[in-house]
Amino acid sequence: MNESSFERKPITIDDVAREAGVSVSTVSRILNDKPDVSRMTRQRVQAVIDRLGYVPNLQAKGLAAGKSRMISLLFPMEHAQFTQLELDFFVGAAEAAGKRGYFLNLYTEPMDDAGLLNLYRSGQIEGAILMQIRMDDWRPALLRQHRHAFVMIGRCADNQDFRFIDLDFEGGIALAVAHLVEMGRRYIGFVARPPEMRTAKLGPAVRLLDGYLKACEQNGLTPLYREAGMSADAVYTAANSLLDEQPTLNALITVSGAAAVGAIRAVTERGRRVPEDVSIVSLASNRIATLITPSLTAINFPTDKMGYEAARMLINALEHPERKTEQVLLAPKLVIRESSAPLRGQHESAV
Amino acid sequence: MNESSFERKPITIDDVAREAGVSVSTVSRILNDKPDVSRMTRQRVQAVIDRLGYVPNLQAKGLAAGKSRMISLLFPMEHAQFTQLELDFFVGAAEAAGKRGYFLNLYTEPMDDAGLLNLYRSGQIEGAILMQIRMDDWRPALLRQHRHAFVMIGRCADNQDFRFIDLDFEGGIALAVAHLVEMGRRYIGFVARPPEMRTAKLGPAVRLLDGYLKACEQNGLTPLYREAGMSADAVYTAANSLLDEQPTLNALITVSGAAAVGAIRAVTERGRRVPEDVSIVSLASNRIATLITPSLTAINFPTDKMGYEAARMLINALEHPERKTEQVLLAPKLVIRESSAPLRGQHESAV
DNA sequence: TTGTAAGCGTTATCAG
DNA sequence: CTGATAACGCTTACAA
Numbered sequence A, B: 001m002n003e004s005s006f007e008r009k010p011i012t013i014d015d016v017a018r019e020a021g022v023s024v025s026t027v028s029r030i031l032n033d034k035p036d037v038s039r040m041t042r043q044r045v046q047a048v049i050d051r052l053g054y055v056p057n058l059q060a061k062g063l064a065a066g067k068s069r070m071i072s073l074l075f076p077m078e079h080a081q082f083t084q085l086e087l088d089f090f091v092g093a094a095e096a097a098g099k100r101g102y103f104l105n106l107y108t109e110p111m112d113d114a115g116l117l118n119l120y121r122s123g124q125i126e127g128a129i130l131m132q133i134r135m136d137d138w139r140p141a142l143l144r145q146h147r148h149a150f151v152m153i154g155r156c157a158d159n160q161d162f163r164f165i166d167l168d169f170e171g172g173i174a175l176a177v178a179h180l181v182e183m184g185r186r187y188i189g190f191v192a193r194p195p196e197m198r199t200a201k202l203g204p205a206v207r208l209l210d211g212y213l214k215a216c217e218q219n220g221l222t223p224l225y226r227e228a229g230m231s232a233d234a235v236y237t238a239a240n241s242l243l244d245e246q247p248t249l250n251a252l253i254t255v256s257g258a259a260a261v262g263a264i265r266a267v268t269e270r271g272r273r274v275p276e277d278v279s280i281v282s283l284a285s286n287r288i289a290t291l292i293t294p295s296l297t298a299i300n301f302p303t304d305k306m307g308y309e310a311a312r313m314l315i316n317a318l319e320h321p322e323r324k325t326e327q328v329l330l331a332p333k334l335v336i337r338e339s340s341a342p343l344r345g346q347h348e349s350a351v
Numbered sequence C: 001t002t003g004t005a006a007g008c009g010t011t012a013t014c015a016g
Numbered sequence D: 001c002t003g004a005t006a007a008c009g010c011t012t013a014c015a016a
Helices: A014-019 A024-031 A039-052 A057-066 A084-099 A115-122 A139-144 A167-181 A195-199 A203-219 A232-245 A257-269 A286-291 A303-317 B015-022 B024-032 B041-050 B058-065 B085-097 B115-120 B137-144 B171-182 B196-201 B204-219 B232-245 B257-269 B286-291 B303-319
Strands: A070-074 A104-109 A126-129 A149-153 A164-167 A189-191 A224-227 A251-254 A280-282 A297-299 A327-330 B072-073 B101-109 B127-130 B149-153 B166-167 B190-191 B224-227 B251-252 B277-286 B297-300 B327-330
Touching: A014 A024, A014 B015, A014 B204, A024 A039, A024 A232, A024 B196, A039 A286, A057 A203, A057 B085, A057 B251, A070 A303, A070 B196, A084 A104, A084 A303, A084 B085, A084 B101, A104 A167, A104 A189, A104 B101, A115 A139, A149 A297, A149 A303, A149 B196, A164 A167, A164 A303, A167 A251, A167 A280, A167 A297, A167 B303, A189 A203, A189 A327, A203 B277, A224 A232, A232 A251, A232 A257, A232 B196, A251 A257, A257 A280, A257 A286, A257 B166, A280 A286, A280 B127, A286 A297, A286 B015, A286 B257, A303 A327, B015 B024, B015 B041, B024 B041, B024 B085, B072 B085, B072 B171, B085 B101, B085 B303, B101 B149, B115 B137, B127 B137, B127 B303, B137 B149, B149 B303, B166 B303, B171 B190, B171 B204, B171 B251, B171 B277, B190 B204, B190 B257, B204 B224, B224 B232, B232 B251, B251 B257, B257 B277, B257 B286, B303 B327
Parallel strands: A070 A104, A070 A126, A126 A149, A149 A164, A164 A327, A189 A224, A189 A251, A251 A280, A280 A297, B072 B101, B072 B127, B127 B149, B149 B166, B166 B327, B190 B224, B190 B251, B251 B277, B277 B297
Antiparallel strands: none
């Protein structure tokens, strides 16, 4: 019990300065890689820093510099739970933030404009990642007006030069429909997101349904869809209703892994097979798609990458305001797995 | 363009004080619910605060008070990826932290003792949630010695009076085995965690295998297990090896949702049915268990609750050091779903 | 009950 | 190239 005494007070920049025989300003310069420091002093001071195990106090640093190095993910939980999707966004963003020395925190309570502005004005955050973007979202314009940094995961109807990263949902659905048509299927049903999401003008809900209708038109198909909750059970019911109305249905498109599970159940319970009788294509991340049986042919949703990129874009905007704003619309990728197959694959009809 | 001018500077406590005609200390007292303030001034100042939309600057507050209100989740990514499990812990903890006005951040790089102590000494964090706890983990003793606050998700072999929350893994496996025995099954295989996790003495890896061996002994069963990676593919291989060695196997226990998927695949590919021929019980959260077909009979792993509780315990320790330390060992719950069934359920043997 | 003033650990400005 | 010194916004004795 000689080396370590209990409860040592944190080592400060003063300690380092005194120990190295220089002023605090010199230490500060070294800490922040400023020029105008002789190599010799730099080395000497650095040695002291290492020996003492000194780490700067972030709060003091932030206070002095007028920066909090805090960004936040704004996910108003209204028409949504915090699912795998949002989780992945969050983790990706947290990783990117960490790498650049920023902290990420999460706000899930819905906020009015005063609340949102306060977040910035109070110095709590330097920037925000906006989620649950509505087609006519009021937040981007407000933040822009007040010159506050933000990036959207998602996008509005009119995006001006707002920073965003989003998936091309229309394109994704088009890809899914094209794939199914190629498989010889022309009776393609769709289980859309719940109606309250569409009336709230949430981007994905609107664009997925639009994309479906458009793709049907372009392929000369008769659209047939239901709007349903996001749970497997809700989609199970919706899929049944679809299969009742149109018994010739030979393909279904769903918008999440859980939804696909519900659809698969509805199909198999009536003695029809996936993918032979009814093929299923869904929006899903690789992780979820491979967990499900049969593994899902899916429009890949690279959620963690999106969260990561969003944070990266935001921090870049913070540190290099002069650079031009990035707008990233990810091209959808179709990953073919077991839940889709050509229509005439009905050989083994005996069992 | 009259109301809102651009780039207003943040409103400070001085602004409030001036506007209300009192001193900053009075405002500070009101902000922190201290006594010794007349009802009248309190009201008057509060009105000003509301009108101005003033929010205290957390950095300044922390600096002055010598507190960072920052806690972190320490998850050294060595023998693990950041999976659904850890994700859930994180989100739960973030939620609890947010509710109490703390920030949670995540460290995934492994740390040596100097690094760990620096986190506290530099004032970066007030407390930590430790994950990936080894049976002989060195971190709790070190932190205790330096009087630093922490709580473990997991536990060591010797936990003294360290704060922790963990699942009773031995009990969970015992429950799984008991359930399968009750279903009339006595050839119960086990796909354990990978050997490197066991040799690293990670709690769950050690306790799950121990629990399995013990449960076999108590039920007079012959243990038969493989250690395998956590991916579906690795478990698929392991399960096949198990089924080759012991064709009479009629039950399998796995340790994650993905593992169960691999096991199910191995069983069904040899023309045997789940649950009739081979029942499967797995460790899994409700969300994952219901995503899989057949839905998993599972030892419920309440991950988000554990993360939440861990953060709550930590913050309590921070704010009420006098209270006695909590040690929470969660009793496992078995949720019976479709992947397990009585052995003699082999009626419809014709197809 | 209220006010004054000295920090908290940095950064940044401005002289040397 | 280096060093004083004044912020940064808040808390907290200590006075009044």
